Amino acid sequence: MSISQKNLREILEKLNIEQLNPMQEDAQLVIESNSDIVLLSPTGTGKTLAFLLPVIAGLDTDSNEVQVLILVPSRELAIQIEQVIREMGTGFKTNAVYGGRAGSQDKIDLKHRPAILIGTPGRVADHFRKESFPTEQIHTLVLDEFDKSLEIGFESEMIEIVDSLPNLQKRILTSATQRSDIPAFVGLRNPAIIDYLHEKISELTVKTISSPSKDKRKTLVDAIHHLGNQPGIVFCNFKDTIQEVSDFLSENNIGHGCFHGGMEQQDRERSLIKFRNGTYQIIVATDLAARGIDVPEIKFIIHYQLPKHDHEFIHRNGRTARMHSEGTAYVLISENEYLPDFIRSDHFREELVKQDKGYV
Template sequence: MKKEQQEIIDKLGIAELNEMQIETQKAISNHKEVVLLSPTGSGKTLAFLLPLIANLDPESEEIQALILVPSRELAIQIEQVTREMGSGYKINAVYGGRSGSKDKMELKHTPAILIGTPGRVADHIRRENISTQFIKTLVLDEFDKSLETGFEKEMKEIVESLPALDRKILTSATQKAEIPEFLRLIEPKEINFLGGAKTKLKLQLVVSPTKNKLETLANLLAHIGNANGIIFCNLKDTISGVSTFLEKRRINHECFFGGMEQIDRERALIKFRNGSSKVLVATDLAARGIDVPALDYIIHFQLPPREDEFTHRNGRTARMNSNGTAYILKGKDEKLPSFISGVNELKIDATEKEVELDQWTTLFVSGGRKDKISKGDIAGLFFKQGQLGKEELGNIELKQDCAFVAVPTAKAHKLIASLNNTKLKTKKVRISELK
């Protein structure tokens, strides 16, 4: 491994690369066309970013690499990881749901790596906000998902606008992903870590005595206890009903689905990542391509119609040789699809219990990387001036212009009172609760 790559890995706090990442690096270094098939959460992003960055020309002032992703969440996630790698190259992410004029302003300073959703990238190409003349590397991350969500036309348009394209990297978490013809792959090197991987996933069936499964859901959450998990629903209306029920039971949770405003989706994920909310109620949008920690469980409140969607949901837990459980919540007289069989039934106590979850709150800090503020600076502020113990400071998520910090709910208001309008580095920062 090159010295620069080792430094990046050290910055990310990773002890060593996994087998898939090592093999992918070799493949990308030795082949112009690579198709990487690996489960959700296995580290595909780092696997392609390391060799991609190593191949960049530090003398170039043009966009050299384009990473296309199916969702804004994945764009934000890859941008965050790339920044944390500290390569020194400029990175930008563009995606729907945010101001096109903001994109245009940021793109005036040309990035070496551009990350984006196909629709937004194609729009910028049409408007001539970006030059594609020098892009040599194209990454289609979760390419099958982009195709499923109707981006084929835009993807084809983008590929045809890359005259200098020299390297194509495709990733997917699906075994049967079909490679589109417009990519014109000749002899791609396939790296396949999907088949035969040992999993510690446990499948359990929970049967509700009635068609309305909400009471059984509450009992199941009480049975699971203080753990991180996603409740999967098929429809936005179902999420609304589940959320209303959980609110009545005072079960802290966040919702996540396609119709939400982008800022609300981002806030939901921030709270879920740092443990302020242990439960995420979501559609299949959360099954792939979002950056969330290892989950203890997922619940199929509604089963998906297709087996691959069922697999992707389950792939959110029991990752990387960890334990995890996928619960199938079955209503009275509900039939299971043919792709589910032989699942053991879990009998849970039907008596009503309180769902006990740790109480954490997310605080917003109005300073970030562009203010030369580090996670260490924020931790120091909360330890010294906020008088928090080390075990009382939760996850710190640092962005370009702000940060989010998880703290015990019982201490949140006191911390806001003592730290708001404090000077951090050279900036006076506002600190408030993230609603």
């Protein structure tokens, strides 16, 4: 079953979207007509809506039990998907469960079963053990950003969850990076592949900024002043580095927010809210903000510290130059700083001249 054109127009209008992009249109057709699907598309291309539309079309309006389970690697992504479903205004109940959320609130929400349950593997597995709700009517499983869930150590919980779903009819895996090894425990059989990873869908420019000193904070401040009043993310690898950068930005009267795993959930959400509404133009973050976080269209990101792996570099860059838009990723490097192989290749299309010569 597919969503009618009338209902689709109503949903898109509620989401302030004019039309689906080619990936989303392809995903609807493929997901509707196949039982096992792998959706590969860069960050920011609208994968969430791509799988939600056909998944919602397959819901039984007469059922009072959980029918769709969406597993995600982070609470932020769980909250974001929950918000998107509610904004779609389909009338189907949805709830998100995740670590750090009060178990008593889960109990209240699950008393009246949601048609769609979103959650992190750890919290969902905990509910399965407690038999918080029946699983027999769950017919669709979505592993959103499945590679990230595996990277952060959720494999055993994911295996436990999949083994507890006896009546699955559809399995959907999504990722923003190429991964050759699909985990066997998911049980995919000849999956249909939707691969948009290599499509030219945005205009990303990558530039370097050279710092004359090992301490790159002053160069960062100069770069932010040069870039002007536009939204951007400064990426760091560690929460301690974020604190050091944050203190220096405050000393230089640059308003900003912070976002990392060491913060309380409510503090992270507060930072994102202020970033979205323009109170802050800058947010200093770890890779937690690189995937699936609902942030506004941003004009630039700065790699204050480079990630160790190329897929992390890709996800960070994906926060700017989102679908059909332009953006710039800046790599802030000090003299003699080691650059990983994936940076030394052909990523750079343009270089920012050194600080002592001014910015172009």
